[in-house]
Amino acid sequence: MIASLNARALLLSAVLLAVLLGIWEAASPQQKLGSELTEYEILMGGAEPKAAVPPPSAVFVKAWEELSNPFYDAGPNDKGIGIQIGYSLYRVLSGYFLAAAIAIPAGFLIGMSPLMYRALDPFIQILRPISPLAWMPLALFVIQDSQASAIFVIFICSIWPMLINTAFGVAGVRKDWVNVARTHELGTLKTAWIVILPAAAPTILTGMRISIGIAWLVIVAAEMLVGGTGIGYYVWNEWNNLDLTSVIFSILMIGLVGMLLDTAFAYCARLVQYQE
Amino acid sequence: MPTPFLSVQGLSKRFPGPKGSDPLTVFENVNLGIEKGEFVCIIGHSGCGKSTILNILAGLDEPTDGAVIMNGKEVSGPSLDRGIVFQNYSLLPWLSALKNVTFAVQARHRNWTKKQVHDHSVKYLEMVGLTGGAELRKPSQLSGGMRQRVSIARAFAIQPELLLLDEPFGALDALTRGSIQDELIRIWAGSDQTVFMITHDVDEAILLADRILLMTNGPYARVAESVQVDIERPRVRADIIHHPDYYDIRNHLVEFLAKRSRELAGKRDEDGVSEPNVIRFGLNGPVANKSNKGAGETPARARVVNGAD
Numbered sequence A: 001m002i003a004s005l006n007a008r009a010l011l012l013s014a015v016l017l018a019v020l021l022g023i024w025e026a027a028s029p030q031q032k033l034g035s036e037l038t039e040y041e042i043l044m045g046g047a048e049p050k051a052a053v054p055p056p057s058a059v060f061v062k063a064w065e066e067l068s069n070p071f072y073d074a075g076p077n078d079k080g081i082g083i084q085i086g087y088s089l090y091r092v093l094s095g096y097f098l099a100a101a102i103a104i105p106a107g108f109l110i111g112m113s114p115l116m117y118r119a120l121d122p123f124i125q126i127l128r129p130i131s132p133l134a135w136m137p138l139a140l141f142v143i144q145d146s147q148a149s150a151i152f153v154i155f156i157c158s159i160w161p162m163l164i165n166t167a168f169g170v171a172g173v174r175k176d177w178v179n180v181a182r183t184h185e186l187g188t189l190k191t192a193w194i195v196i197l198p199a200a201a202p203t204i205l206t207g208m209r210i211s212i213g214i215a216w217l218v219i220v221a222a223e224m225l226v227g228g229t230g231i232g233y234y235v236w237n238e239w240n241n242l243d244l245t246s247v248i249f250s251i252l253m254i255g256l257v258g259m260l261l262d263t264a265f266a267y268c269a270r271l272v273q274y275q276e
Numbered sequence B: 001m002p003t004p005f006l007s008v009q010g011l012s013k014r015f016p017g018p019k020g021s022d023p024l025t026v027f028e029n030v031n032l033g034i035e036k037g038e039f040v041c042i043i044g045h046s047g048c049g050k051s052t053i054l055n056i057l058a059g060l061d062e063p064t065d066g067a068v069i070m071n072g073k074e075v076s077g078p079s080l081d082r083g084i085v086f087q088n089y090s091l092l093p094w095l096s097a098l099k100n101v102t103f104a105v106q107a108r109h110r111n112w113t114k115k116q117v118h119d120h121s122v123k124y125l126e127m128v129g130l131t132g133g134a135e136l137r138k139p140s141q142l143s144g145g146m147r148q149r150v151s152i153a154r155a156f157a158i159q160p161e162l163l164l165l166d167e168p169f170g171a172l173d174a175l176t177r178g179s180i181q182d183e184l185i186r187i188w189a190g191s192d193q194t195v196f197m198i199t200h201d202v203d204e205a206i207l208l209a210d211r212i213l214l215m216t217n218g219p220y221a222r223v224a225e226s227v228q229v230d231i232e233r234p235r236v237r238a239d240i241i242h243h244p245d246y247y248d249i250r251n252h253l254v255e256f257l258a259k260r261s262r263e264l265a266g267k268r269d270e271d272g273v274s275e276p277n278v279i280r281f282g283l284n285g286p287v288a289n290k291s292n293k294g295a296g297e298t299p300a301r302a303r304v305v306n307g308a309d
Helices: A005-027 A039-043 A056-068 A081-112 A114-127 A132-143 A146-171 A175-183 A188-226 A231-240 A244-272 B050-058 B097-108 B114-127 B144-157 B174-189 B202-208 B246-263 B293-297
Strands: B006-015 B024-034 B039-043 B065-070 B082-085 B162-166 B194-198 B211-215 B223-228 B277-280
Touching: A005 A056, A056 A244, A081 A114, A081 A146, A081 A188, A081 A231, A081 A244, A114 A146, A132 A146, A132 A188, A146 A188, A175 A188, A175 B082, A188 A231, A188 A244, A231 A244, B006 B050, B024 B050, B024 B223, B039 B050, B039 B202, B039 B246, B050 B082, B050 B162, B050 B194, B082 B144, B097 B114, B097 B144, B114 B144, B144 B162, B144 B174, B174 B202, B202 B246, B211 B246, B223 B246
Parallel strands: B039 B194, B039 B211, B082 B162, B162 B194, B223 B277
Antiparallel strands: B006 B024, B006 B065, B211 B223
16 A cells, blocks of 8 residues: 555655764764874874764754753853744844834735835835845944844845735735725725735735745844844854854754744635635 | 616717827717616627626726716716626635625625624525525635625625626526526516616527617627517516517527627717617517607517617
């Protein structure tokens, strides 16, 4: 009997993971013992273990250590991974929802009014391609607070996909459905609420999903710059500590949280999806 | 002559042509009247502007010239007094069949309670046979016929003064079309609803209509004839084909569509007052139209026409 496609895919994923981890483990150089060092190496300080990419087993040990006590706080440079991710999520979500609160109503306005669309288009086209980190110096100067600046950078990078998708979704609502609203004498607000919002919701949610992905990409870089707390700072701090095991562990955590965020938004998108 | 319930006066629609050239006139100087409770069908080839006329009646489109007067008031913009059923159903796909009706009823009766709205909507969905859970499905989970039934229920549920049907059965197979036609005629018979309907189907028009308007081909299309269908109601599909007038009417309509719609096309009216010629068939009763002088001598079942032919 042939197992279902999902089961076979899962099996293949597991095999691939095992093979890759095996190669990685095998490729990691074993640390030489002190007794095997040549005299020259001892003279050159070679008694210190040579820095190398740690094997997966070491990463697992580290992950177990960190994840079994994720919320400890032992001073500014030694906080649990849970606390660091918590800070990052707080910044991402506050910047993101601030952006949504502006982008979605503005997108409605642009989508419903051809005049506003044309008037605002040049601004959007110029502002959109700017790397969010390029705003950082200006934000630091104007806001004078590194935490708020990081939130601002998230805000500015997540606003565009939401704004553009909302405008696109609203402008593209089928004329038939708008006519249904018109023939039933629905006012502008009711039309927006009963017809346009549900009709454009899948497109808007797509924009929101793109935005959250970008925001999570950008927060790591932003936190490397502003420092203090957060997963981005944690990566950079562990690099400064030359703790590559922690660096690899935190990279994996960044991927994991990003995936969870995306899955959550994909789920929301399914809720508003409709079939014509 | 008293103004009819709905009066279309000198309606024209022109689209600006490519720069420098003359504008494209789709139809011109369309005059017609519809009485309260009348069921009127309009037939014409594609492109003659019947959908544009319907959209103007609905208030969704604007005429270049002329006016539509309903109940003594000029039509401007869409209104709940004019319900529409489109060929593509125009249901909101994210709402269940029931919700598609309740939102319309709610819009019509803003002061009704939830229960009143619900009961009223369910009543109309029952009339078109959507019961037993089918009303809770989304349009995508319903067949084309079922969707059009929901659309018809929605239009009747708001009890508009004028019901506009834009080829409502155009996308349905013949069997489904037949059963929904029967339902439509049954619901209409139990109301005093005025209906204006576009169709391409000659048999459908004879089954449903009190009067059939015939449009010439565009450009410069116009309503050339108004054929009276005096077959008594209630009409049953299987029986009316044996009615002595049935094939006379049918042949007349087919002949118009096949030949005269083209012959009359593109001719502008010189006199400018183009009331459609009234045409009647019938064995029984007076066949003459008031303005027709020779009515007395007209033999039964002949075509009787008022005005110049």
